[in-house]
Amino acid sequence: MSYEIKNPILPGFYPDPSIIRVEDDFYLVTSSFCYYPGVPVFRSRDLAHWEQIGHVLDRPSQLQVGCDSISGGIFAPTIRYHEGTFYMITTNVDQGGNFIVTAKDPAGPWSDPHWIEGAEGIDPSLFWDDDGRAYYTGTGPGESSDLRKARIWISEIDLNEFKLIGEKRKIWGGAQVDAWCPEAPHLYKKDGWYYLMIAEGGTEYYHAVTIARSREIFGPYICHDGNPIMTHRHLGRKAEITNTGHADIVELKDGSWYMVMLASRPYGGYHLNMGRETFIAPMVWEEGWPVVCPGVGKLEWTYPAPDLPEMPVKEMPVKDDFEAENLAYCWNTLGTPRDGVFVLADSRLKIKTVERNMEEADAARKEALQKGQIPKAGCAGFVGRRQQHSSYKVQTKMEFKPRRKQKAGLIILQNGYHSLRFEMALEDGRQVLKVIKGYQTTEAILTHHVVEGTFTQDCLGQISWEGTEVVLEIMVKGQSHSFTAIDAAGNRYLLAENIDGGFLGSETAGGFVGAYIGMFATGDGEEDENFAEFDWFSYEPVQL
Numbered sequence: 001m002s003y004e005i006k007n008p009i010l011p012g013f014y015p016d017p018s019i020i021r022v023e024d025d026f027y028l029v030t031s032s033f034c035y036y037p038g039v040p041v042f043r044s045r046d047l048a049h050w051e052q053i054g055h056v057l058d059r060p061s062q063l064q065v066g067c068d069s070i071s072g073g074i075f076a077p078t079i080r081y082h083e084g085t086f087y088m089i090t091t092n093v094d095q096g097g098n099f100i101v102t103a104k105d106p107a108g109p110w111s112d113p114h115w116i117e118g119a120e121g122i123d124p125s126l127f128w129d130d131d132g133r134a135y136y137t138g139t140g141p142g143e144s145s146d147l148r149k150a151r152i153w154i155s156e157i158d159l160n161e162f163k164l165i166g167e168k169r170k171i172w173g174g175a176q177v178d179a180w181c182p183e184a185p186h187l188y189k190k191d192g193w194y195y196l197m198i199a200e201g202g203t204e205y206y207h208a209v210t211i212a213r214s215r216e217i218f219g220p221y222i223c224h225d226g227n228p229i230m231t232h233r234h235l236g237r238k239a240e241i242t243n244t245g246h247a248d249i250v251e252l253k254d255g256s257w258y259m260v261m262l263a264s265r266p267y268g269g270y271h272l273n274m275g276r277e278t279f280i281a282p283m284v285w286e287e288g289w290p291v292v293c294p295g296v297g298k299l300e301w302t303y304p305a306p307d308l309p310e311m312p313v314k315e316m317p318v319k320d321d322f323e324a325e326n327l328a329y330c331w332n333t334l335g336t337p338r339d340g341v342f343v344l345a346d347s348r349l350k351i352k353t354v355e356r357n358m359e360e361a362d363a364a365r366k367e368a369l370q371k372g373q374i375p376k377a378g379c380a381g382f383v384g385r386r387q388q389h390s391s392y393k394v395q396t397k398m399e400f401k402p403r404r405k406q407k408a409g410l411i412i413l414q415n416g417y418h419s420l421r422f423e424m425a426l427e428d429g430r431q432v433l434k435v436i437k438g439y440q441t442t443e444a445i446l447t448h449h450v451v452e453g454t455f456t457q458d459c460l461g462q463i464s465w466e467g468t469e470v471v472l473e474i475m476v477k478g479q480s481h482s483f484t485a486i487d488a489a490g491n492r493y494l495l496a497e498n499i500d501g502g503f504l505g506s507e508t509a510g511g512f513v514g515a516y517i518g519m520f521a522t523g524d525g526e527e528d529e530n531f532a533e534f535d536w537f538s539y540e541p542v543q544l
Helices: 358-370
Strands: 004-006 018-022 025-029 038-044 051-057 074-082 085-092 097-103 122-128 134-140 151-158 163-172 183-190 193-200 208-214 242-251 257-264 277-286 289-292 302-304 332-334 342-345 348-352 382-386 391-399 407-415 418-427 430-440 445-447 450-452 455-464 469-477 480-486 492-500 516-522 531-541
Touching: 018 074, 018 242, 025 074, 038 074, 051 097, 074 183, 085 122, 097 122, 122 183, 134 183, 151 183, 163 193, 183 242, 193 242, 208 242, 208 289, 257 289, 277 302, 348 382, 348 516, 382 407, 391 407, 391 516, 407 469, 418 469, 430 492, 455 480, 455 492, 516 531
Parallel strands: 074 122
Antiparallel strands: 004 302, 018 025, 025 038, 038 051, 074 085, 085 097, 122 134, 134 151, 151 163, 183 193, 193 208, 242 257, 257 277, 277 289, 332 382, 342 348, 348 531, 382 516, 391 469, 391 531, 407 418, 407 516, 418 430, 430 455, 445 450, 469 480, 480 492
């Protein structure tokens, strides 16, 4: 083979992967939380090269998510195929629970949601038995709200009516006694055995993949003596790859097997700025049980390619001139967009200065949850893409004339409390460019994916700026971030340099996402309509 598999196969924030094979094609989906469109869909023919073919949830009738907490929204999708129909099942933790959408083509269009009444919990999956009957597995509460008491449950499901039918039975609580966060269940059948594969240990450092099996679909399930079948928690926090877990497996035509899973790449210390990414590893069966990364027992950066023809994939361009009719698949908004907030016109992306700012959004969501209310599904004035490299350069050309409290520019966004902003604003009536660090002054505490603590904003650099046009540049070398403004004559003005970005990692910020880089506009409470206009945006990796 002239090529090899390189990990991660989906770099950047692509967690909770689920995979299927349909004839010669592989399809993969991942979680998207509060980013819109939701649930990106990828296709491959060789497991090494992947192209995005769309999003499963790409219209408001399918997806209502808010900007109030980036780690809310869509959790853990599963993609499956049965008798000519593709199924995607997932959880919207803020707006309705568990649902299924279907399609004849994974590139879409997908149906509107079919909500599953009585399907409590998260991380649903589907399985068809040999007799054609379908089953739902999910993660639900156990004897209490203690996540060590959570249990995997199963029920038959009618996929014509999208209703659970018959008995609901709790079938496993994980390999460890009182396992932390047993979740992400997938059922498979091989050689007369039903295999139940799950994640446990939490989706951070102690994450792991475990498995049990039974001769009967409702159990009892017998725990594998070799559990966990995949983890990196024993390697320590200096390992190059951490957090391995939340997996799915696929069989190739030749009978070989592979596992996809999430994992993270720390850099500049134990900082996980890119969040949880999608990795792949070979898998074999020995004495009726799976062995992942045989002979090594841990993820490696490269693997020999399977015996499949190499699939050419068009590389994502470094620069987007916004000349297409629609945004490219790499772009997301934060929350379901409202009409008129984002406009593609005149070869520009125009973003309205929405009334709410991104820092206030998390606080509003927390207040709603404390009152037992469903958070509002609103959007921030933000269009961004995933950070996919530890070192990179990003630039954009912006035209903006701020009024009163309005601001616009570039942002590296982890969540509403953790960001680095390069913005144009008004200061005492004069126009300025500023670099702002927003962060927690106390350790982030994750409670129902709400970050609690004291929020602080520091100005790291500021200059006066004449005119409405500017090229904003952020140069990132590991955890060192530098901010430069460029005028129409090409003159460069360094506002801040060597700013430590370690606080942008999810282990510091809390939550379940990775960093995004993008363009934003906010009114900070001002209702006066205004737009920031972006001519182009470029993102490219930097070799140190």
